[in-house]
Amino acid sequence: MLWISITKTTHPGQLPPADKLGFGSVFTDHMFLMDYTDKTGWHDARIVPFGPLSLSPAANVFHYAAEVFEGLKAYRRADGGVQLFRPWENMKRLNASAQRMGLPLIPESDALQAVKTLVSIDKSWAPSAPGTSLYIRPFLFSTDPTLSLHGVHKAVFAVILSPSGSYYANGFKPVRIMLEIDDVRAVRGGTGYTKCGGNYAASNRADGRAMAQGFDQVLWLDGVERRYIEEVGAMNVMFKINGTVVTPALTGSILPGITRRSCIEMLRSWGVSVEERLLSVQELVQAAASGTLEEAFGTGTAAVISPIGELNFKGEGYTVNQGVIGPTAQRLYDELTGLQWGARPDPFGWVCPIEG
Ligand SMILES: *Cc1c(COP(=O)(O)O)cnc(C)c1O
Numbered sequence: 001m002l003w004i005s006i007t008k009t010t011h012p013g014q015l016p017p018a019d020k021l022g023f024g025s026v027f028t029d030h031m032f033l034m035d036y037t038d039k040t041g042w043h044d045a046r047i048v049p050f051g052p053l054s055l056s057p058a059a060n061v062f063h064y065a066a067e068v069f070e071g072l073k074a075y076r077r078a079d080g081g082v083q084l085f086r087p088w089e090n091m092k093r094l095n096a097s098a099q100r101m102g103l104p105l106i107p108e109s110d111a112l113q114a115v116k117t118l119v120s121i122d123k124s125w126a127p128s129a130p131g132t133s134l135y136i137r138p139f140l141f142s143t144d145p146t147l148s149l150h151g152v153h154k155a156v157f158a159v160i161l162s163p164s165g166s167y168y169a170n171g172f173k174p175v176r177i178m179l180e181i182d183d184v185r186a187v188r189g190g191t192g193y194t195k196c197g198g199n200y201a202a203s204n205r206a207d208g209r210a211m212a213q214g215f216d217q218v219l220w221l222d223g224v225e226r227r228y229i230e231e232v233g234a235m236n237v238m239f240k241i242n243g244t245v246v247t248p249a250l251t252g253s254i255l256p257g258i259t260r261r262s263c264i265e266m267l268r269s270w271g272v273s274v275e276e277r278l279l280s281v282q283e284l285v286q287a288a289a290s291g292t293l294e295e296a297f298g299t300g301t302a303a304v305i306s307p308i309g310e311l312n313f314k315g316e317g318y319t320v321n322q323g324v325i326g327p328t329a330q331r332l333y334d335e336l337t338g339l340q341w342g343a344r345p346d347p348f349g350w351v352c353p354i355e356g
Helices: 060-064 087-100 108-121 197-201 204-212 258-269 281-290 327-340
Strands: 030-037 041-049 067-069 072-076 082-085 133-142 154-164 175-179 217-221 229-232 236-241 244-248 274-277 293-300 304-313 316-319 351-353
Touching (some): 067 087, 067 197, 082 327, 087 258, 108 133, 244 258
Parallel strands (some): 175 217, 244 274
Antiparallel strands (some): 030 154, 236 244, 293 304
């Protein structure tokens, strides 16, 4: 058990109405912090009022980007209780990311306890309108106050909470995707399988270009051959081709999404065949042109399922499933969100209630 000191705010804030929440800009009353040094390891676990951090301008994270994060949600059930979805997987992935970046690992049970304690304290911030949630952002970064490049000797682990509006505030509808042919997000042997800040900085330019052309997301290709489909924006991607769901294999440059894994496990439990393998652009374009591409959708914690209505390859547009949501995407969305918000029973044991 981690011992966590708790200092409550003297100026509690107020949860804004659901339609004013948006994503990631409103924060709760408290945050979790814990410090690391080589000599003492992790220490001083504390929950304190949410507020600015004070760091040396030389802090390693500002210059060399030693930073990793996680993203998960607390869901308000109809009975008023609050629950998490497979949070153990996030804590495991946090350590996998930290290890890749040379950051200190955190015992997974301690990281989960930090999250659960903070959510429990700020539980009143978990909104209850349909589709809303309390987004949880754990992050870990190096604070060594030196410009020298010799490992990480000091670090901070923090957790902040952000009540978030429904991802589908304007309706559950398909998005338009553009294949990115210049920039790549990640390469094998690099950091693609981690949630490290640098990956997202490297994605900004392509994302901006796609948005400027009226697309919602970028479809990333592998960084070596620029031939194989990897991810869509910051989501994993799945295609239903001829009755089989095909998703790119985890080659090292792809983020191992928990939603991806949940979809695969759920689809298999329904008897749907799922293939994790390399999928080339050529194969995908052919499937789209010949009519065997039945559905395409992104998967991730934020959207759960994001149906793709159009794929654009080098100026050529391919409409998927007449631009409407397919039955597989719809069923995955209904059943996953049913589990997450507690409207359906949980045969998989994925749900983790918050006590108190
Ligand atoms: C977080 C993330 C995903 C989705 O992971 P989930 O665990 O399902 O939320 C997919 N791709 C990238 C690049 C991500 O950052």
